[in-house]
Amino acid sequence: MARIAVIGAGMGALTAAARLAVAGHRVAVYERTDTYGGALRRFERDGFSFDTGPALLPLPAVYRDLFVKTGKEPLESCVELVQVDPSSRHVFADGTEVSLPNASRAGVVAALDDGLGADAGKRWGDFLVRAREAWDRTRRPLLEEPLWPDWQVLAEREPYPSVPHKRLLRTRRAGTLAEIGAWELRDPRLAALLESHALGYGLDPRIAPASAAVLPYMEHAFGTWYVRGGLRELARAVYDRCLARRVEFRFGAEVTGVLEKDGRASGVELADGSAAEADFVVAGVAPGTLARLTAGTVVRGEGEVPSQPAAAARLTVLLALRGSRPEGTAHRTVVHTPDREAELEALFGTAPGNRRPTVTVLRPDDPRPAPADHEAVTLTTAVPARPGRPHGELVDDMITAAERAVPGLRDRLLWHEARTPADNADETGAEDGAVPVPALAAAGGRLLHPSNSTRLPGLFTVGGWAHPGGGLPHAGMSGALVAGLIVEGPEFRGSQ
Template structure:
């Protein structure tokens, strides 16, 4: 039985802790804040309750597997999973709106044909077929296996089978998601639908590789899910599973260093000068934090995937509305910008510009989220990690944009709260409150994440800033990979 110190209580760290404990190890989790869950936080006021982090769950099979492998009670016995249908509603710049059924390719094709015109659905359906091929080519190396030592193969090879496109007497293939939208979908609304999958992750679709086609494929193939009571309930369930497996927790315990002895990690040191010895250390922290914890012991070497420094964060506006949610309201509505190019320039361009943002409006209709005959609504948008204008100004702009989806919003508004990238930084420790992106192939490897193993034997990285990257599902996969590497050793070849 090994002693394992886990730094941080984010979802990747908790997933690893539960799996390691059930394998017979003595696991202790040290969290600098006063609670668990990382970005999965909850804000409550006047009987209203809001998720302040991820609000929907893709690939619930990741957490179903966690609960199967760590106890007798399945995930559904611990939380109530609800399939979101429609998966999303989209309001485009020209005012056209479409609701997309959950996990139904035929239903999506029909909905797009009806809303956008004959042929639109077929073009999107054909795109999803190609996206599935990219998924099949990258699923195991990007999600289910430790990062390959020859990761350059993933960096240099574009897995998306782009359709040949004739342009200026030349035949070209789309290399970016924006080119896929322009050349293969051939409708600005379909292009906006596609590009939003990158933008929602804080990525510029103009330079994001075509391999990002796996993001819409995953949603359409595996569905979108909500946890009744809010996504914080998922964090609670995983935390309680850790407790049931005898994982120890110390909150308010700030780790300031990783100890090293005889060339390997040997424990952690805390802000008060005390230490906890361990045979393995699992760090669920952002790259800058890990660098500080291992000062003098580089964890990445030349030729390895470098740590990402994401540039984008999230601004979230929590709205308390009087009056009940209307029957048939979509859980998630995406209100697309009036000027995508200006929005992308404002987010990713060298010159600062103010532009109409794309805003996601979340209206879960969960009776636990608001007092009777009232509604809790959450607005989110992508912002630079260091916004160049006041967050209150941005929030007011978001509310104006959201009125395209909720026309009576201002008349019903009781109060609002703003959650900024600085709040994310406080909860997660990520520099500037930036949010890690899922690992993607191609693009020279700039969207890959560092290996879970490090150059310091006995030290492992877990969570959104390590392989396979950001997102709730990816965090759970990261936990499974780290547990496998510790339990089975360096010959571990991935989950089955």
């Protein structure tokens, strides 16, 4: 039985802790804040409650596997999972609207044909077939296996099978999401639908590799799920599973350094001056924090995937509305920007932050987040991960955009609360509140993440800033990979 110190209580760290504990190890988690869950936090006021991080769960099989492997109670015995249908409603700049059914290719094709015109559904359906091929080619190395030592192979090969496109006497193939939208989808509304998946992770579709097609494919193939009571309930369930496996938690315990002895990690040093010895250390922290904790030690070396900063953060606006949620309201509505270029330049260029943003409106069919005859609504948009950015005017822009999805919104508004990137930075430790992106192939490796093992023996990294990157499924898989590397050693090759 090894002693294992886990730094941080984010979802990747919690999944690693549960799996290591069930393997017979003595696990202690040190979290600098007063609670668990990382970005899966909850804001409560006047009887309203809101998720302040991710609010929907793709690929729930990752967490089903966790619960199967760590105890007798399956995930569905610990939380109530509901498949969201429609998966999403889209309000486009030209006023057209379309609602897409959950996990139904035929249904999506029919809805797009009805909403956007004949042949729109076929073009999107054909795109999903190609996206599936990219998924099949990258699923194992980017989600289920430790990062390959020859990761450059993933960096150089574009797995998305683009359609040849004749352009100025040359045959071209789409290498970015924007080119897929322009050359293969050939409709600005379908392009906006595609690019909204990239923007949700802070990716610039103009340079995001075509392999990012796997993001909408995951949602299409595995569905979109909601946890009754909010996604914070998933964090609570995983935390409870850790407690049941006798994981020890110390909240308000800030780790200030990783201890070394005889050339390997040997424990952690805490802000109160105490130290905790360990045979392994698992760090679920952002790259800048890891660098401070290991000052003077080479953790990453030449030839390894460098730590990549996220391109964007999230601004979240919580709305308390009088009046009940109307029957038949879509859980998620995406209101697309009327000025794509201005939005992208504001996000990824040097333009001022005021813009008419793409806004996601979340209205769960769940009585728990609001008092009777009231509704809790959450708005999110991507913003630059830069310090000192004012967000006051953008909050009002988001509410204005949301009125296209929620008629009479301002007349129903009791109060609103903005959650900025600075709040995310305080809660997660991510510099400027940046959001890590999922690992993606191609693009020269700039969207891969550092391996879970490090050059300091006994030190491993977990969570969104390590392989396989950001997103709830990816965080859960990072915990599985770290547990496998510790239990089975370097020969571990991932789930079968």
